[in-house]
Amino acid sequence: MGITVTNYLEVISSWCFWAAPGWADLQERFAGRVDFRWKIALMGEAGFPKTRAQAEWFYRRSGIMMRSSVMLKPGWFKPGLQECLAPNLITEAARDFGVNDDRVWLALMTATVREGVQTGDWETAAAIGAQAAGLAEADLLERSRSPEVEARVRKTTAEFHALQVTQRPTFVVDSTIGDRAVFSGFAKLEPVAIAIEAMLDDLVSYEVHEAHFGQPPQS
Secondary structure, X not given: OOEEEEEEEOOXXXXXXXXHHXXXXXXXXXOOOEEEEEEEOOOOHHHOOOOHHHHHHHHHHHHHHOOOOOOOOOOOOOOOOOOOHHHHHHHHHHHHHOXXXXXXXXXXXXXXXXXXXXXXXXXXXXXXXXXXXXXXXXXXXXXXXXXXXXXXXXXXXXXXXXXXXXXXXXXXXXXXXXXXXXXXXXXXXHHHHHHHHHHHHHHHHHHHHHHXXXXXXXX
């Protein structure tokens, strides 16, 4: 396909949770025309609230901004948290069993911020991920703890930082004619849809021109 959209996400990020309905809408709206992908971008210590009260404050703010009738739950919170590997690595590990869609990270994300489940616990996260993917819990847990899976997550996190952005989710829209749009921290995804439409239109223009004039002269 001529357009690729990459969603850099952190599984326990509340803003990634708020953006999930828009992400699903984009995939439905542009089905068959755009390639949609996700990659893990681990949050570091600076991205986590320092106290449970602070987490609740952030959740109230985002809930009001998103016009939500429910408040998120910070049951996952632990003081001094530097990163949360279990739900992210379990999500990534599911790829190795052929599960490349959104269902594992959506299930873990919902359990974490909507239901307040402590998904930082490996066994808990593995049980949720395995149920969502229809996989054996023990196999998924074992694979999630492999050096290869962690290395992939570290690599995609480094890709995220190379974009020189700080907010998750970040959506990167690329086209085969070299155009790129980066939306960092957006939970309302209509601007992303507008960018996709514009890029698709440009691709059609390139195709029409090529049909009339062929490839560019080499000299």
